[in-house]
Amino acid sequence: TQLLEQSPQFLSIQEGENLTVYCNSSSVFSSLQWYRQEPGEGPVLLVTVVTGGEVKKLKRLTFQFGDARKDSSLHITAAQPGDTGLYLCAVDRGSTLGRLYFGRGTQLTVWP
Amino acid sequence: GAVVSQHPSRVICKSGTSVKIECRSLDFQATTMFWYRQFPKQSLMLMATSNEGSKATYEQGVEKDKFLINHASLTLSTLTVTSAHPEDSSFYICSATRVAGELFFGEGSRLTVL
Numbered sequence: 001t002q003l004l005e006q007s008p009q010f011l012s013i014q015e016g017e018n019l020t021v022y023c024n025s026s027s028v029f030s031s032l033q034w035y036r037q038e039p040g041e042g043p044v045l046l047v048t049v050v051t052g053g054e055v056k057k058l059k060r061l062t063f064q065f066g067d068a069r070k071d072s073s074l075h076i077t078a079a080q081p082g083d084t085g086l087y088l089c090a091v092d093r094g095s096t097l098g099r100l101y102f103g104r105g106t107q108l109t110v111w112p
Numbered sequence: 113g114a115v116v117s118q119h120p121s122r123v124i125c126k127s128g129t130s131v132k133i134e135c136r137s138l139d140f141q142a143t144t145m146f147w148y149r150q151f152p153k154q155s156l157m158l159m160a161t162s163n164e165g166s167k168a169t170y171e172q173g174v175e176k177d178k179f180l181i182n183h184a185s186l187t188l189s190t191l192t193v194t195s196a197h198p199e200d201s202s203f204y205i206c207s208a209t210r211v212a213g214e215l216f217f218g219e220g221s222r223l224t225v226l
Binding site: 043045098 | 116118144146148153154155156157158161203205207208209213215217218219220222
């Protein structure tokens with residue numbers, strides 16, 4: 001059983017469409033991070049959510065942390081080919097800051 | 113901004129040889145660095161926590177004698193894959209934390225063992 005379950009695993013859409021990806025768990029977290037990773041590169045931090053119910057926006061990306069701090073979602077409005085990548089959620093394993101557990105990710109492909 | 117750099121970005125070696133991968137924090141001192149492994153189409157799996165001046169802490173299931181980690185300075189951690197085999201072929205990624213708690217990832221190093 002994965003600590004973080006991400007869905008869908010794969011998502012292929014046309015440019016201009018909206019989409020939502022999810023990161024779910026049965027555990028409660030003090031914070032959760034979203035990363036985007038492109039092939040052959042390391043992950044890049046998009047956002048950290050900390051407060052239950054928190055909503056953060058980053059241009060066309062909207063991140064939400066569940067009220068119970070067990071799940072999170074990432075919504076992309078009017079997706080563009082440049083949004084293509086692997087979207088990963090991650091949480092601290094505790095004891096040491098930066099020691100992360102990653103979900104399996106959602107591979108997003110946006111076609112022009 | 114802060115940058116974490118890995119070298120080499122790609123390496124190909126023969127089975128049975130050892131390979132060293134470097135992870136450097138370029139403009140900050142990193143007391144703690146982390147090493148991850150990522151197989152194709154899979155997520156990042158934490159291998160170990162590297163602390164400057166002390167032994168690395170390995171995650172369960174990671175062979176410490178096979179994956180040697182050295183963190184000899186505040187800006188450099190190295191991962192040596194000893195007696196590499198084809199199943200060790202993977203994408204190895206490091207990250208480093210700055211004093212303020214910010215976390216930065218390297219660009220990754222792709223190891224192919226023939």
